Amino acid sequence: xxxxxxxxxxxxxxxxxxxxxxxxxxxxxxxxxxxxxxxxxxxxxxxxxxxxxxxxxxxxxxxxxxxxxxxxxxxxxxxxxxxxxxxxxxxxxxxxxxxxxxxxxxxxxxxxxxxxxxxxxxxxxxxxxxxxxxxxxxxxxxxxxxxxxxxxxxxxxxxxxxxxxxxxxxxxxxxxxxxxxxxxxxxxxxxxxxxxxxxxxxxxxxxxxxxxxxxxxxxxxxxxxxxxxx
Numbered sequence: 001x002x003x004x005x006x007x008x009x010x011x012x013x014x015x016x017x018x019x020x021x022x023x024x025x026x027x028x029x030x031x032x033x034x035x036x037x038x039x040x041x042x043x044x045x046x047x048x049x050x051x052x053x054x055x056x057x058x059x060x061x062x063x064x065x066x067x068x069x070x071x072x073x074x075x076x077x078x079x080x081x082x083x084x085x086x087x088x089x090x091x092x093x094x095x096x097x098x099x100x101x102x103x104x105x106x107x108x109x110x111x112x113x114x115x116x117x118x119x120x121x122x123x124x125x126x127x128x129x130x131x132x133x134x135x136x137x138x139x140x141x142x143x144x145x146x147x148x149x150x151x152x153x154x155x156x157x158x159x160x161x162x163x164x165x166x167x168x169x170x171x172x173x174x175x176x177x178x179x180x181x182x183x184x185x186x187x188x189x190x191x192x193x194x195x196x197x198x199x200x201x202x203x204x205x206x207x208x209x210x211x212x213x214x215x216x217x218x219x220x221x222x223x224x225x226x227x228x229x230x
Contacts, residue, residue, distance in 0.1 A: 003016070003017070003102060003105065003106070004016065005106060006027065006038075006070075006103070006106035006107050007027045007029070008029070009029045010029070011026065011027065011028045011029070012026070012027050013025065013026050014026075014027060015081065016074075016098065016099065016102055017098070018077065018082070018083070018084070018094075018095050018098045018099075019084075019091065019094040019095065019097075019098055020077045020083060020084025020085070020087075020091055020094070020095070021077070021082070021083025021084050022081065022082060022083045023074055023075065023077070023082045023083075023095055023098065023099065024052075024074060024075045024079075024080050024081035024082045025072055025073065025074040025075075025099065026052060026072070026073045026074070027070065027071070027072050028061065028065055028070065028071050028073075029065070029070050030065050030067075030068045030069055030070055031062075031065040031066050032065075032066055032067075032068060033068045033220045034068055034070075034220065034221050035067075035068035035069060035217055035218050035219070035220055035221060036109055036110045036111060036218055036221055037064075037068060037069035037070065037110055037111045037113055037134075037217075037218065038069065038070045038071070038072060038103045038107050038110045038111070038112060038113070039061070039064045039069040039070070039071050039072070039113035039114070039115055040071075040072045040073075040074070040096070040099055040100060040103065040112070040113070040114055040115070040124075041057050041060050041061045041064070041071060041072070041073050041115045041116070041117075041120070042057075042074075042076075042092075042096060042114070042115065042116035042117070042119075042120030042121070042123050042124050043057045043073070043075070043076065043079075043116075043117065043119075043120045044056070044057070044117050044118035044119045044120055045118060045119035046076055046078060046079045046086050046119075047086055050079070050118070050119060050120070051075055051079050051080055052073035052074055052075050052079075052080070053073075054117065055197065055198075055202060056117045056118075056139060056197060056198055056202070056205065057073060057117055057120070058073070059198075059202045059205055059206055060115050060117065060137070060139065060205070060209060061073055061115075062206065063205070063206040063207075063209035063210050064113070064115065064209065064213070066206075066210060067209075067210055067213050067214070067217060068217060068220065069113060070107075070110070072099060072103060074095070074099050076092045076095050076123075077091055077092065077095055082095070089119070089122060089123055089126065089146065092119075092123045093123055093126050093127045096114075096123055096124065096127050096131075097127060097130070097131070100112060100114075100127075100131050111133075111134040111135070111218060112131065112133050112134060113133050113134055113135045113136070113137070113213075114127075114128060114131065114133040114135075114136050114137070115136070115137035115138075115139070116137070116138060116139065116141075117139040117140060118139070118140050118141075118142055118169070118170065118196070119142060119146070121138040121139055121140060121141040121142065122141060122142050122146045122148075124136065124138070125138060125141060125148075125151050125154070126150070126151055128152075128154050129151075129152035129154075132156075132157070133157060134157055134158075134216075135157060135158045135159075135160070135213060135216050136154050136157065136158070136159045136160070137159075137160045137161075137162070137209065137212070137213070138159070138160070138161045138162070138186070139161075139162045139163075139205070140162070140163055140164060140167055140169075140170045140175075140196055141161060141163075141170070141175060141178075142169075142170045143170070143171075143174045143175045143177075143178040144170070144171050144174030144175075144178075145169075145170060148178055153182045153183070153184060154184075154186070155183075155184045158187070158213075158215075158216045159186035159187065160186060160187050160189070160209070160212040160213065161175070161179065161186040161187070161188050161189070162189045162191065162205065162208050162209070162212075163175050163176075163188065163189070163190055163191065164191045164194030164195055164196060164198060164201070165190050165191060165192045165193065165194060166192075166193055166194055166195050167194070167195055167196045168195055168196055169196040170196060172190075176188075187212060189208045189212065191204060191205070191208065
């Protein structure tokens with residue numbers, strides 16, 4: 001399978017060769033003030049219904065596009081049109097590596113950003129030390145549910161963590177305790193009265209992401225204009 005080109009202004013669903021077979025991707029252009037950023041957003045646990053169409057994932061991608069980034073969502077192996085089988089985070093890290101390599105090959109002048117929700121936060125955290133993104137966003141990172149002992153804490157680039165304080169799946173106190181033990185803690189946004197899936201708080205999540213990344217945005221692309229609204 002040949003590597004597809006990175007799409008232009010139109011949203012596109014692509015198939016990328018991955019380590020366990022084809023990977024299904026959705027690529028969408030920046031919605032305003034395009035900047036040299038491609039942000040990859042990783043979805044929650046496949047065995048509990050997580051896909052790239054999850055509402056937290058799509059809202060995260062929307063917030064990033066509104067901040068000037070192009071976004072890539074993809075299904076981990078065994079989900080949707082992606083081939084292979086669930087691999088406890090190990091193979092999913094390989095999937096992310098393949099997507100990041102494609103982004104860097106087709107958009108070499110763009111910054112690579114990583115974002116992940118729940119299990120997707122775990123996978124992107126595991127791979128961050130290798131991939132060295134320019135910015136990392138971890139939403140409800142599942143400390144206490146997955147092995148965080150082998151994760152090299154991000155350093156040398158901005159890292160934003162957003163955690164709902166009424167999360168019924170990821171224990172907020174486990175997340176805070178993990179962060180408190182780090183030498184270089186992230187910027188932490190605690191969202192009160194907010195559960196794991198940010199029900200009725202998705203707009204607040206959008207705002208937290210946009211506010212968190214704003215200080216780290218590179219200059220707008222010269223001569224670029226945002227795509228016309230649909």
